[in-house]
Amino acid sequence: MLxxxxxxxxxxxxxxxxxxxxxxxxxxGRVYYDIKIKKLVYNxxxxxxxxxxxxDSTVSTYKNxxxxxxxxxxxxxxxxxxxxALEGKLHDYGLSKSVYKITKVEKDGDLVIxxxxxxxxxxxxxxxxxxxxxxxxxxxxxxSADNKILSKQIIKSYVTVSxxxxxxxxxxxxxxxxxxxxxxxxxxxxxxxNLQNENYYNYPLTK
Numbered sequence: 001m002l003x004x005x006x007x008x009x010x011x012x013x014x015x016x017x018x019x020x021x022x023x024x025x026x027x028x029g030r031v032y033y034d035i036k037i038k039k040l041v042y043n044x045x046x047x048x049x050x051x052x053x054x055x056d057s058t059v060s061t062y063k064n065x066x067x068x069x070x071x072x073x074x075x076x077x078x079x080x081x082x083x084x085a086l087e088g089k090l091h092d093y094g095l096s097k098s099v100y101k102i103t104k105v106e107k108d109g110d111l112v113i114x115x116x117x118x119x120x121x122x123x124x125x126x127x128x129x130x131x132x133x134x135x136x137x138x139x140x141x142x143x144s145a146d147n148k149i150l151s152k153q154i155i156k157s158y159v160t161v162s163x164x165x166x167x168x169x170x171x172x173x174x175x176x177x178x179x180x181x182x183x184x185x186x187x188x189x190x191x192x193x194n195l196q197n198e199n200y201y202n203y204p205l206t207k
Contacts, residue, residue, distance in 0.1 A: 005163045007086045009034040009201060011194055012166075012187040014042070019182045031187075032200040033082035040077045041203045053203050054080075060205060067206055085166050091137050093130060100128060111138060126150070136165065149175055162192045 009032070016027040029044035040054040051062040054077055061068045077083055084090040089097065092114075096102075100116035107113070111131045118125035126143035140153040156169040167187065174181040 007088075007162075007164050007192055008036060009194065010082055010086060010164070010166065010190065010192055011197065011200075012190040015186045015188075017184045021179065030200075031082070032197060032203075033077070033080070033086070034201045035083060035086045037202050038077050038083075039201070039203060039205075040080060040082060041200050043200055051200075051203060053205060055205060062203075062206075081167060081170070085164065090165075091132060091135060093128070093137065093140055095128060095130070099125075103127075110134070151175065159187070159190055161190045164192050166190055 011030060011032045014029055014031045016025075018025045018027070026046070027044060028046040029042050032041045032043070033039070038055070042052040042054075044050045044052065049063065050068075053060045053062070054073065057073055057076060059071045059073050061070070079094065081090065084094050087094070095116045099122060100118055102114055103117040104115035105112065108131075111133055113129060113131045116128045116130065118127070124145055126145045126147060128143070129141040130137065131139040136155075136158060138155055142150045142152075144150050152171075152173040154171040155167045156171060157167070158165050159168040160166075168190075169187075170185045172183045172185065174183075
């Protein structure tokens with residue numbers, strides 16, 4: 001009998017190049033995520049040595065093991081690419097198991113474009129449009145309730161490690177206050193189910 005591979009943790013070198021108006025920024029480090037612990041931990045080594053920990057809807061920044069600041073984030077770790085990839089739900093961004101329902105499917109060349117809409121009583125939510133290529137997630141566009149584009153994600157390439165397919169380059173575009181925020185993330189040296197580096201996978205949260 002064959003058993004499906006169970007993926008529970010992932011880590012990778014990460015490079016984030018961002019641009020807001022004329023300001024460019026490069027951030028480099030290594031990211032860790034365990035699906036059971038549900039802490040997304042970034043061990044940043046450039047431009048400064050810091051550790052960012054995303055837990056629930058809070059981002060905590062540490063330097064020299066001291067808490068510098070905390071901030072709220074809109075998205076939970078369960079909706080990140082790391083969690084979705086480990087769960088095997090990245091192809092539809094986990095939307096098939098959510099309140100969203102498919103309301104439209106169309107083809108554009110080798111892309112399959114699916115529109116997911118929230119229930120009518122969810123007045124604060126907008127639609128989400130997904131595009132897949134060869135059954136892999138290619139792009140995601142999030143809309144506001146009044147049908148304005150909030151953000152876009154484009155997955156340019158994938159890498160397969162121990163049977164797990166994970167994005168190796170992602171372009172993200174956010175829109176806020178009539179400004180465009182642009183970010184390119186690349187992932188290298190991806191490891192799956194690594195039982196080492198426990199101090200980062202379960203980084204202790206302090207106040």
